Amino acid sequence: MFDQLFQESLIYLPDFQANAAPSSLICELVESLCLIDGEVLRWPFHLARMQAACQALVWRDVSKELPKHWATASAQMPEDCRQGRTMARIVYGAEGIRSITFRSYSPRLVRSLRLVEANHVDYALKSTNRRAIMECFDQRNGCDDVLMVRDKCFTDTSIANIALWHEQQRRWYTPARPLLRGTHRAFLLRTGTIFEDSALTLDRLSEFSRIRLFNAMLAWGEIELPMVALLPLTAH
Template identity: 40%
Template sequence: MCRFIETIQVRDGELRNLTHHNRRMNETRKAVFGVSEQLDIRRYAEGCPVHGIHKCRVVYDREICEVAFSPYIMRPVHSLRLAYSDTVDYHYKSTDRKELEALYSLRGNQDDVLIVRDHLLTDTSIANVALEKEGVWYTPATPLLKGTKRAWLLEQGLLAECNIPADDIYSYSRIALFNAMIDFGFLFLDINRDTVIHI
């Protein structure tokens, strides 16, 4: 049976953005298993670390199966290579990452891949993205995964959704990578032919 995960940032004992994590988990449970009962991760998060930044990994199917905490160490990303797949599907945050791992293996000398599906930019192997043009940040309208941080940023009006053709990438000035663990504004890359490899 397939299982799914939520990865939640814990900062000084606080489970960050929990409303969006609970919402996505319960929407996934309903869509995949037909379960309408609402679960709250907070009720299962005993032993939450109270100092520093940690990762809370929640594994679930119909019910929550496992909750584990670990110190968070960010994987550095200084460059990206575009990787192409029109069949990759990760719209539910599953424990099965085989397709993403296969695309990640195509990164060559770069730190990660920026995945292109149907000629449009989506996500990296670990993060949603936004691209800056003339002071406005645009995030792909059809990401591989609708991340919880992405949902929050859209609600706050900090991002605008649009389709971003891969061939247009160099018309943007910067790219931001973000996810539940990487706050928006923490990881920026200038977009040029050394940092983003388009082949």
């Protein structure tokens, strides 16, 4: 199985290379995979992102260790994780894969988003250190989550990429420079479901009527809000 997945992942490798920058401060990364009834969704995209991250950090390609580690971990998967929606969390570093854990997953209810200025946030690689993002999340001021704004452009919520529905063009647009290039985002771009826009700025809010949140664990369309659910900007 993995031989075919690794071959396919090479196709998607460029999708994750543009934002990946080396940093001596990053020592541990994570991949969160969605399993439905035990089957992993979008495996090749996750492998491609791991490969791109290892290249950026000049680590050896730890994704090559996955077949052995996955076989061991999945054999010990809790029974309640073998049905329904499950999150698999792969933690890895320069020396290799550190852990693979599973837990049943239920999405968090999101009905409102606080706009938060996040010019200081750099999350191009999916690090286990989310301190800067959580500092933004703590500014939600009664909302369910935040939508971070960097250089006057929309980026991501604390857990998800976003897409905005353009009424006139009848298309979903996603920021061309998100904080993190998500695996589900890459899949939706590849399938022509969403389109990149490099200028999704605050002054264009009136062009859009709806916003969708999505990540590896969330299905496309599972969380959709009217634009009035975005509440005013909070400066950091």
